[in-house]
Amino acid sequence: MFVEERHQEILRLLNEYEKVKVKELSKRFEVTEDCIRKDLASMEAKNLLKRTYGGAVLPDTLHPGHTNIVSIRKDKNIKEKRMIAKKAAELIHDGDMIFLDTSTTNIELAREIIERRLEVTVVSCMLDIAEVFTATKNVKFILLGGEFNRSQNGFLGELVLQMMENFRFDISFMGVVGANLYDNAIMTYVPEDGIMKHNAVKKSSKCYLMMESHKFDFKANYVYATFDDVDGVICEDGLSKEIQDKLENISDENTYKELRERRIIFYSLSTFLG
Numbered sequence: 001m002f003v004e005e006r007h008q009e010i011l012r013l014l015n016e017y018e019k020v021k022v023k024e025l026s027k028r029f030e031v032t033e034d035c036i037r038k039d040l041a042s043m044e045a046k047n048l049l050k051r052t053y054g055g056a057v058l059p060d061t062l063h064p065g066h067t068n069i070v071s072i073r074k075d076k077n078i079k080e081k082r083m084i085a086k087k088a089a090e091l092i093h094d095g096d097m098i099f100l101d102t103s104t105t106n107i108e109l110a111r112e113i114i115e116r117r118l119e120v121t122v123v124s125c126m127l128d129i130a131e132v133f134t135a136t137k138n139v140k141f142i143l144l145g146g147e148f149n150r151s152q153n154g155f156l157g158e159l160v161l162q163m164m165e166n167f168r169f170d171i172s173f174m175g176v177v178g179a180n181l182y183d184n185a186i187m188t189y190v191p192e193d194g195i196m197k198h199n200a201v202k203k204s205s206k207c208y209l210m211m212e213s214h215k216f217d218f219k220a221n222y223v224y225a226t227f228d229d230v231d232g233v234i235c236e237d238g239l240s241k242e243i244q245d246k247l248e249n250i251s252d253e254n255t256y257k258e259l260r261e262r263r264i265i266f267y268s269l270s271t272f273l274g
Contacts, residue, residue: 124141170206179227
């Protein structure tokens with residue numbers, strides 16, 4: 001395989017899986033890891049990708065807001081999102097006032113709420129979620145309006161914040177672009193989205209993050225909350241071996257103790273916290 005063909009295949013894999021790993025690419029193409037690192041460096045120089053620890057993701061210019069365009073994101077990782085949604089739905093009770101942010105995983109949670117015939121009130125600013133709830137009479141749905149954001153297919157901005165001001169939520173479910181345990185940071189890309197999420201977190205009695213486990217590898221440029229602000233993280237599966245190894249190999253005992261003592265319930269990761 002020529003170098004250019006390999007680069008094209010790497011781009012195809014990035015668009016399909018949103019990240020690639022050096023070790024996996026090395027095995028796939030039957031070349032050395034050093035060769036793959038040179039490929040990624042060359043592609044990064046052309047702004048085709050962004051290198052990360054042990055791999056690469058799409059650059060912010062092509063991948064804003066973790067593929068910020070909802071119409072593209074909502075059909076990816078459906079199996080994982082449904083697994084997360086089913087776990088999240090177990091935390092909801094009839095009569096709850098719920099907030100669902102502009103998250104494609106929350107679209108699946110909305111469907112799960114209908115499937116379980118939960119009688120709740122749901123507040124959101126996402127049109128995809130509003131559309132889901134047109135199919136049921138069990139849910140009282142409130143759509144927060146404001147400036148329409150086409151990539152999010154929902155409303156953001158000052159008007160949304162004003163409408164949210166007097167609400168108090170029993171439980172909220174928040175989407176995530178990336179999460180960093182070491183920096184105690186929960187991140188998104190779009191500042192307006194981050195401000196909306198931050199306000200919802202502060203107005204919620206309980207708050208859970210909805211995220212595929214690989215997002216512990218992602219970083220973004222707007223921190224909207226810390227792990228101290230949330231009650232749990234709902235993943236489709238356990239932490240990747242790479243993330244577990246990083247935690248186990250933390251040399252600073254105080255840092256490791258701090259991570260374990262934070263009010264984090266990895267809903268699918270009970271063995272992680274011990």
